[in-house]
Amino acid sequence: MTIKLERLDDYRWLVPKQGLMRVPGMVFSSLNLIGLLRDDQSITQVANVATLPGIVGHSLAMPDIHWGYGFPIGGVAAFDLDEGIISPGGVGYDINCGCRLMTTRLLADEIRPIMRNLVTALFKAIPCGVGSTGQIHLSRSEQAKVAVQGAAWAVKNGFGDAEDLVRTEDHGTMEGADPSAVSDRAIKRGEDQLGTLGSGNHFLEIQVVDKIYDPEKARAFDLREGQVTVFIHTGSRGYGYQICDDYLKEISRAISSGKQPFDLPDRQLACAGLKSDLGCRYIAAMACAANYAWANRQILMHWAEETMLETLSISPNDLGMKLLYDVCHNIAKKEPHIVEGKELMLCVHRKGATRSLPPGHILLPEIYRAVGQPVLIPGDMGTYSYVLAGAQGAMTQSFGSSCHGAGRVLSRTQATKRAKDRSIARELEDKGIFVQARGKRTLKEEMSEAYKDVSQVVEAVHGSGLAIKVARLRPMGVIKG
Amino acid sequence: MDYDKTDFMLLDHTADLGIMVRGSDIKDLFEKAGLALIQIMINPGPDRANKSIQLSLEGNDPAELMVNWLGEILYLFDGEKEIVTGIIINSISPTYIDATLKTVSFDPEHHDIICEIKAVTYHQIEVAKKDDYWEARVIFDL
Numbered sequence: 001m002t003i004k005l006e007r008l009d010d011y012r013w014l015v016p017k018q019g020l021m022r023v024p025g026m027v028f029s030s031l032n033l034i035g036l037l038r039d040d041q042s043i044t045q046v047a048n049v050a051t052l053p054g055i056v057g058h059s060l061a062m063p064d065i066h067w068g069y070g071f072p073i074g075g076v077a078a079f080d081l082d083e084g085i086i087s088p089g090g091v092g093y094d095i096n097c098g099c100r101l102m103t104t105r106l107l108a109d110e111i112r113p114i115m116r117n118l119v120t121a122l123f124k125a126i127p128c129g130v131g132s133t134g135q136i137h138l139s140r141s142e143q144a145k146v147a148v149q150g151a152a153w154a155v156k157n158g159f160g161d162a163e164d165l166v167r168t169e170d171h172g173t174m175e176g177a178d179p180s181a182v183s184d185r186a187i188k189r190g191e192d193q194l195g196t197l198g199s200g201n202h203f204l205e206i207q208v209v210d211k212i213y214d215p216e217k218a219r220a221f222d223l224r225e226g227q228v229t230v231f232i233h234t235g236s237r238g239y240g241y242q243i244c245d246d247y248l249k250e251i252s253r254a255i256s257s258g259k260q261p262f263d264l265p266d267r268q269l270a271c272a273g274l275k276s277d278l279g280c281r282y283i284a285a286m287a288c289a290a291n292y293a294w295a296n297r298q299i300l301m302h303w304a305e306e307t308m309l310e311t312l313s314i315s316p317n318d319l320g321m322k323l324l325y326d327v328c329h330n331i332a333k334k335e336p337h338i339v340e341g342k343e344l345m346l347c348v349h350r351k352g353a354t355r356s357l358p359p360g361h362i363l364l365p366e367i368y369r370a371v372g373q374p375v376l377i378p379g380d381m382g383t384y385s386y387v388l389a390g391a392q393g394a395m396t397q398s399f400g401s402s403c404h405g406a407g408r409v410l411s412r413t414q415a416t417k418r419a420k421d422r423s424i425a426r427e428l429e430d431k432g433i434f435v436q437a438r439g440k441r442t443l444k445e446e447m448s449e450a451y452k453d454v455s456q457v458v459e460a461v462h463g464s465g466l467a468i469k470v471a472r473l474r475p476m477g478v479i480k481g
Numbered sequence: 482m483d484y485d486k487t488d489f490m491l492l493d494h495t496a497d498l499g500i501m502v503r504g505s506d507i508k509d510l511f512e513k514a515g516l517a518l519i520q521i522m523i524n525p526g527p528d529r530a531n532k533s534i535q536l537s538l539e540g541n542d543p544a545e546l547m548v549n550w551l552g553e554i555l556y557l558f559d560g561e562k563e564i565v566t567g568i569i570i571n572s573i574s575p576t577y578i579d580a581t582l583k584t585v586s587f588d589p590e591h592h593d594i595i596c597e598i599k600a601v602t603y604h605q606i607e608v609a610k611k612d613d614y615w616e617a618r619v620i621f622d623l
Binding site: 040042067068069073089092093094129130185188189198199200238241242245248249252253256266267270408409411412414439440441481 | 491493494495496497498522541542544545548549552556559560561593594595596597599600601602603604605606620622623
């Protein structure tokens with residue numbers, strides 16, 4: 001089936017209802033970005049998601065949309081709690097993959113001369129790479145506490161302080177987590193991966209605030225030009241991957257045997273009724289992984305702070321590291337939304353999409369109530385990341401969602417081929433960015449050309465009113481798996 | 482069984498990675514797919530297998546069987562830290578496989594990891610008998 005795409009205005013593209021689609025699709029993108037989707041199947045994936053039972057409004061895609069498996073990456077879909085479904089593939093394998101941004105009192109000029117040492121020290125202190133294991137080995141009972149308490153477990157165990165929880169989406173704890181819904185295999189994979197960064201596009205960066213777009217919101221976020229920030233991107237590691245895998249299998253089996261009566265255009269869209277026992281068990285297990293991921297980022301933040309204090313030989317007060325915010329971008333959540341004038345509880349799937357709550361929203365912490373939720377958008381290691389603020393346009397158009405990054409444009413194989421014998425580390429160093437990576441091919445796979453221009457993605461988000469640009473961050477030092 | 486006999490094609494997928502594998506029969510296909518997965522993830526070096534693991538799996542159809550099969554090999558590495566270096570398929574049907582896996586224990590100081598695979602997906606999965614051979618397309622989540 002050829003999927004049609006109708007341009008509505010500069011930033012909105014309609015996928016009209018056709019075939020088995022229950023609702024239309026809507027892609028937020030610009031003329032430049034939409035052209036990049038020609039060769040992949042992400043728009044078909046938007047249409048496929050629109051066929052799922054109980055979907056409400058539109059099947060949505062954010063400006064960083066790219067070809068995923070089942071759902072597109074950058075996909076958002078909301079489902080009615082009575083008629084709708086929950087889809088592990090609509091959350092992704094890396095449950096609660098997300099970002100956290102910390103501000104400091106340091107200025108970029110103060111640390112530039114020792115960036116190489118600082119990156120080396122962070123690379124030693126932060127376990128990263130494929131299958132990396134950490135300094136924390138969890139007993140079964142302790143892992144169950146992590147699964148229920150999330151970031152609060154980390155704080156109770158000396159990683160950071162309670163103020164950090166206020167500055168974390170959902171206070172770093174997703175309710176409804178039930179460790180008995182988690183398989184032995186997931187427990188095994190999770191027992192030594194807490195406090196690890198992982199590989200691929202996950203990273204820890206030292207950055208400088210390079211440009212301020214909205215001085216008032218930047219003040220509220222404590223961001224100013226020249227200031228050093230620290231950005232972490234990681235998730236729930238093997239624990240989350242296994243939970244997704246386990247439930248995809250179980251749900252697929254239920255569909256094959258007719259226990260879940262769905263006719264799906266792609267097996268990866270396997271889903272269960274939100275009210276079914278299987279659906280409820282997945283949600284309880286997903287919450288465990290979400291909590292594991294929040295604890296993970298909380299621990300990594302603490303180690304980054306310790307390493308910076310030691311390497312720079314300064315006091316905690318001089319470093320002044322403070323969590324700005326932590327957001328997840330692979331998740332499904334039950335949230336209230338207004339649909340055709342009525343308030344409804346919906347299950348919103350965000351697969352590679354960030355929540356974007358506007359000023360005044362009841363779920364925002366007091367400190368950000370007046371300005372909106374910080375929306376953290378990582379770019380690639382050679383260009384920029386962005387801080388945006390949640391906007392009302394997200395509530396009216398995208399179930400309170402925004403993009404989650406630049407989005408890949410080259411596959412890893414294409415990127416490696418294109419990089420040939422180039423030394424990406426040297427090229428970055430010439431731009432003043434020191435980088436260390438564990439994997440041999442990581443830097444080539446993750447080079448700037450492999451991603452869309454994050455600035456164009458952010459422009460499309462800002463232009464379509466999903467979030468408001470606040471500040472641009474430029475990398476100075478990067479560690480990757 | 483050695484790696485020279487493994488033949489597969491890498492499929493480009495924007496965010497992830499896939500393989501297309503051909504086998505003379507279903508047994509050959511599953512052997513080759515299992516070894517292809519290992520070859521993408523890790524270089525086990527010249528180590529000789531020091532462990533044997535028995536495995537019996539079911540699937541509703543060949544596609545589900547393939548996802549389960551590759552998922553087991555992936556879990557052995559990520560969960561049990563065992564690298565599969567050899568596969569002996571004892572019996573196989575489109576919905577059942579019984580195999581003996583030869584493995585070496587993963588040593589991060591010694592083994593060269595190439596790529597992290599998070600999971601074997603059902604996305605666009607195809608496992609089917611063609612005219613005189615079997616073919617599988619599988620996408621991995623990276």
